[in-house]
Amino acid sequence: MSDSAALDGIEVEETMLVRVQREDFSLDEEINRVRNRSRRIGGIATFLGTARDWSEGRDVSHMVFDYYEGMAQKTLREIRTRALRDFDVLEALILHRYGEIAIGDNIVLVVVGAVHRADAFKACRWCIDELKQITPIWKCEHTPDGDVWVEQHP
């Protein structure tokens, strides 16, 4: 394999580490994507956000996510870059789904690999907290009282 081909392979792989996509994802595949990035990894922390049927005292039948294409991906890439720079971790993957999400289905996934678990846990929590703060993604919950656009999150 030529150097450029090898580099292309790395770039393709890195685009897979930050994604906004309509379709569901496989936890096993995404964890392995991180695991395979370094044989030095000894601990992998994950956060999986799923769609619940209850919010602020109301039933939720399903939800729809809107996002700003381009800016959302750019923001997630920046979060991953900062996680790799500021924490003692070896790899990070961030995925978020858009479109209609059924109750119980996957919404968002963060996977972080590190030499030791403590660093993986810390970086994983930071990534999901930062994602919720700065990523241009919007959630609309469908309830018996009407559609509700969620504006902030703890």
Place this chain on the structure above:
Amino acid sequence: MTVTVKVFGALKARLGDRPALTVQVEQGRRVRDLIMAIHTLNPEVGTLLLDKHVIVSVNHDIAHDDTELTSADEIALLPPFSGGSCASRRMYV
């Protein structure tokens, strides 16, 4: 110049699911001038912008009131974000 301003989330719903606004601003104007132009077109959206409840992005970066605009810029109005899977404040439409 005429600029197309993308809208998202609750704001898009409030505008009847229109994906963008078309706004006339003069060349070299700044974000604060765009906000006033939007306020003239749609006072409800303008007030959300003046209150910083909705923010402006230019070329995928959060903009400030004095950010300069050109006709080539990609401009968007961003209501508060709510990615992830938990939430508190909400806006009914």
